[in-house]
Amino acid sequence: MDILQEISDNLQKGQVSKVGILVKQALEDKIDVKTILGSLIEGMGVVGRRFRDGEIYVPEVLIAARAMYAGLDLIRPLLVQTGATYIGKVVIGTVKGDLHDIGKNLVKMMMEGAGFEVIDLGRDVSPEKFVEAVKANQPDIVGMSALITTTMVNMKDTIEALKRANLRDKVIVMVGGAPVTERFAAEIGADSYAKDADTAVAKAKALISNKR
Amino acid sequence: MNSRERIISAINHREPDRTPLDLGGFDFTGIHVSSLHILEVALGLKKPNEPVKVVDLVQMLGEIDEKLRETLEIDTIPLRGQKNYFGFKNENWKPWTFFDGTPLLVPEKFNTIPDKEGNIYQYPQGDTSALPCVKMPKDGFYFDDVDRSKPIDEESLNVEDQLEECKLLTDEELSYYEKESKRLFEETNYAITFPSGVSGTNLGDSFWIPGWSLKNPRGIRNQEEWYISLITRKDFIRDVNAKMTEIGIENLKLLHQAVGERIQVIMISSTDFGAQNGLLYPKESYQELFKPFHKRINDWVHRNTTWKTLIHSCGSDYDIIPDFIEAGFDILNPVQISAAKMEPERLKKEFGDHIVFWGGGINTQTTFPFGTPQEVEEEVKKNISIFGEGGGFVYATVHDIQARIPLENLLALFRAVNDVRGIKVQGL
Known part of the structure; x- marks a missing residue:
């Protein structure tokens, strides 16, 4: 073979x-x-x-x-x-207050496995840390994950923080996690929601090619 | 019917006089301290500065006291153990103010001193010289595991290390359970639940895998590694589960000698087998590594006691509910109706004759935290009418009532439940 x-x-x-x-x-x-x-x-x-x-x-x-x-x-x-380029750069993390990261890790693995460069901020990531990471790495995508209804609302705070730092238009914001829905993603002003890791990869690829 | 008769009727698939209500009977049918405090203040049962006692120190669940139990006409009361997840006793209560300002009472050995970033840690046996086992991030609502696992040496993996914390009930514990079960049975009419179960029956629960009561946990102590082990270390998992089952059945015998038929429902398993969109593990993992042991445990309970056995498993369990039934479980919780293939109609129609639904009362991922009070009321009433028909249902929300639920929605939920039951509660 x-x-x-x-x-x-x-x-x-x-x-x-x-x-x-x-x-x-x-x-x-x-x-x-x-x-x-x-x-x-x-x-x-x-x-x-x-x-x-x-x-x-x-x-x-x-x-x-x-x-x-x-x-x-x-x-x-x-x-x-060899100077090979990645197909895109992603900053990813589980949002503030949330220490559940298996879902986020699955997305990270799939993203890396699809040829993305992934900067993993880990868990319990505050809006400020997301902003700093965007400034430092200039990613195409910011990915946020939450498992619990009490923490998923912190996704909105991160989006607001990106707006305040004038970075919101420079990145694609993707969200996911068990309680997160398409509707919630739209309400908080995210660009995309994915219900599983594979869909996240497919959507990320499509969003990046649209952006470019 | 009194509360106990009502629950007994429901869990025997006979329609009771009205829908039984559980709140706090288990550590997955409880209520977060913040929501509990808001609710009790609104109902006039507590002053704003009056503290809530924390009964689950990781999920931060509050104690349902007698005033609330009477006011909401709750039908259950838990027979709790003396020790918590960290292996120290819940005693010598001290005040602590939660991040969101809720006044609390916590046990003396509960650490309330934050690190310099404001995070709070807890320690095995309350010993702050050991490595911390759980962390609550600043402004968080719960504790979660701190990974203390070590690289695994396949050669030295052994069942004894993995089960270091899995012990037989002591004479002290048994005499406490005997006394306390008598008190609850004789002085109240509530159905008595046994929320913690006994050591040994809760096979492979990733919640317990980290070994929070141990200062130096050995074996597989990391959630991801544990999931992987179900595929890569099947023989080891089977040996662990077999040994646990032995200890579990021995503990059930001891517990039965102590409490007799005074308890009605015992938690056997709280391992999550479902995820949001489907099973968490392959079905075969359950069938090979868990089901035969669950069957032995349930068979022992049914042959020797009048207790009903409960399995708690989050997520989309639809594909293995028939296996749960064959393994002899009487009751399913939390009935996560928001997960794939878990619609109330489908579950009741396909499995309602064979398993009791203890939960499923409201979608806690969307409607309860984010819906309007009217949407909450409508969903509660609809779910009761579907699940309640012919008995086999105890009302509880899907898992614990979390923090940050709007007060109006909390009130709407209990108003709707009691409306259906023909009860008018002052303040709802």
């Missing part, structure tokens, strides 16, 4: 060490790093779609993501050297 296909297949099965070995092998075989990255993206894309469609579940996605990072961590320094 084609080694690139093998990388993708093993990523999907969550074979962490196998993916590492195969990516090393591919590098020794002088396969272009961007092509290797493509196989990781392809594999993670399948994982995302299967998760969205209810064929696989949270544990399997977490395992596949570990396998993805086993490969990605090897090629990342080379990608930087």
